[in-house]
């Protein structure tokens with residue numbers, strides 16, 4: 001399972017990347033706004049840090065302009081995945097860009113039918129938004145499971161990139177279902193290591209170690 005970090009915060013990306021846990025990065029216009037940085041500059045900086053796919057999102061709404069923006073974003077680095085929204089214009093842009101050999105991430109996916117369209121358009125990644133479905137009392141995980149079943153039924157090689165991950169349980173559930181990738185904010189990824197019994201056990205080992213009076217170094 002691949003872990004992407006969902007942020008344009010350079011310090012957070014560097015910190016997690018140093019642990020070897022970052023297989024890629026996803027950004028979107030809201031995350032670029034949050035960073036306060038220029039999209040081309042910050043995306044280039046991210047691509048210099050992380051070897052894996054770095055999603056950069058187009059902001060046009062018509063296919064031709066999306067394609068032009070996608071080609072410009074793709075010039076930032078060879079590991080750019082151009083992110084397009086799941087609209088007919090986005091699907092058209094996905095088809096053109098993926099036919100050119102460009103990685104494409106189709107985002108804002110909220111239904112299995114949308115995911116089928118993205119796969120048929122040649123998407124490298126489909127991004128179903130789990131948290132936003134849960135927000136309106138639907139079941140984000142059910143969508144991930146449906147897409148997994150459908151993609152496996154037909155041998156689609158589009159990778160399921162579970163997005164809008166809000167909790168550590170979303171990560172576990174995505175892994176159980178077989179999502180190929182999860183993208184999560186740095187805070188959620190960091191929480192994956194937390195367990196109170198780990199903290200308690202370490203505290204007691206350190207207390208006993210101090211009593212031995214020994215040192216390893």
Ligand code: G3P
Nearest residue numbers: 006026131132163164183
């Ligand atoms: O990866 C998509 C993500 O940025 C959306 O997350 O929490 O804004 O729904 P959220």
